Amino acid sequence: MTALLDRAIAAARQLPPEAQDEIARELLIFAGEEVGPVPLTPEERAAVAAGRAAAARGEFASDAEVRGLLARHGVGHRGQPGA
Numbered sequence: 716m717t718a719l720l721d722r723a724i725a726a727a728r729q730l731p732p733e734a735q736d737e738i739a740r741e742l743l744i745f746a747g748e749e750v751g752p753v754p755l756t757p758e759e760r761a762a763v764a765a766g767r768a769a770a771a772r773g774e775f776a777s778d779a780e781v782r783g784l785l786a787r788h789g790v791g792h793r794g795q796p797g798a
Contacts (some may be wrong), residue, residue, distance in 0.1 A: 743750045
C-alpha cells in the first residue's frame with residue numbers, strides 16, 4: 716500500500732460508519748468490483764415514495780422550477796456548469 720493510500724485509510728477510520736461505507740463503496744467501484752445497490756435511509760425511502768406518488772398524480776416540476784434549482788447549484792443548460 717502506498718503512503719498516500721495508507722494516510723487516506725487512516726483518515727477514513729476517523730469518520731462515522733456511514734461515511735466509511737460510502738468511501739468503501741467508491742473505492743471498490745474504482746477497483747472494478749461490483750458493490751450492489753446503496754442502502755437507503757428511512758428518510759430517503761420516504762422521499763422516494765413521496766416522489767413516486769407525486770409522479771403517479773402527474774405532479775412534476777415546471778421548467779422554471781428546474782431552471783431555478785439548477786441555477787442554485789451552479790449548473791447551467793444541459794448540465795453544463797455556468798452555461
